[in-house]
Amino acid sequence: MAEFEFKAERRERAGKGAARALRRAGRVPAVIYGDKKDPVSISLPYKETELQIQKGGFLSHILTIDVDGEKTRVIPRDYQLDVVRDFPMHVDFLRVSKSTKITVGVHVNFINEETSPGLKRGGALNIVRREVEVECPALEIPESITVDLAEADIGDSIHVSAVKLPAGVNPTITDRDFTIATIAAPAGYNDDADEGESEGEEESAE
Numbered sequence: 001m002a003e004f005e006f007k008a009e010r011r012e013r014a015g016k017g018a019a020r021a022l023r024r025a026g027r028v029p030a031v032i033y034g035d036k037k038d039p040v041s042i043s044l045p046y047k048e049t050e051l052q053i054q055k056g057g058f059l060s061h062i063l064t065i066d067v068d069g070e071k072t073r074v075i076p077r078d079y080q081l082d083v084v085r086d087f088p089m090h091v092d093f094l095r096v097s098k099s100t101k102i103t104v105g106v107h108v109n110f111i112n113e114e115t116s117p118g119l120k121r122g123g124a125l126n127i128v129r130r131e132v133e134v135e136c137p138a139l140e141i142p143e144s145i146t147v148d149l150a151e152a153d154i155g156d157s158i159h160v161s162a163v164k165l166p167a168g169v170n171p172t173i174t175d176r177d178f179t180i181a182t183i184a185a186p187a188g189y190n191d192d193a194d195e196g197e198s199e200g201e202e203e204s205a206e
Helices: 016-024 046-054 191-205
Strands: 004-010 027-034 037-045 063-067 070-081 088-095 101-111 124-127 131-137 145-148 157-159 179-184
Touching: 004 046, 016 027, 016 088, 027 046, 037 046, 037 063, 046 088, 101 124, 101 179
Parallel strands: 004 063, 027 088, 101 145
Antiparallel strands: 004 037, 027 037, 063 070, 070 088, 101 131, 124 179, 157 179
């Protein structure tokens, strides 16, 4: 995915009064910090900032910020929304480099639902975690974590150990093999009855 680039302006004034003036002018106050450099106060265009937040995954994507021709690669670390009108009030950005490691939530993507034995038999996919928190290099954040349901049957649980993660990407939870999803039985499902039917069919065939 191509990196989005913000055209930002440097902020010379800080404080609540200056921030309110920026918002009235259609700008969002923000700050860039990290990488052993001094923080830089900036402002962003309101419409572009709101759009990027609403698209989803804002806190897990690398962006470029152009401040007076100086471009910096960053990742959003936090943002504040107005509690009433839900528009962006402030954004914090962390500078990133090849050596930067971060903790970030990565979306879980499920594939092969149409071939899952459990789902074909009427089972339901019960998603326990829609995203998994991982530690990884800031410049190598995976777009998603893929869970293959091709062989998942009723009663199965898919744990993080069954998911292949890219090199250098590790779950932050290390004390247990946590569950990402299960295949729940449909209402009225009776596994013993299914087995009895199968045995009866085998005896008839004999």
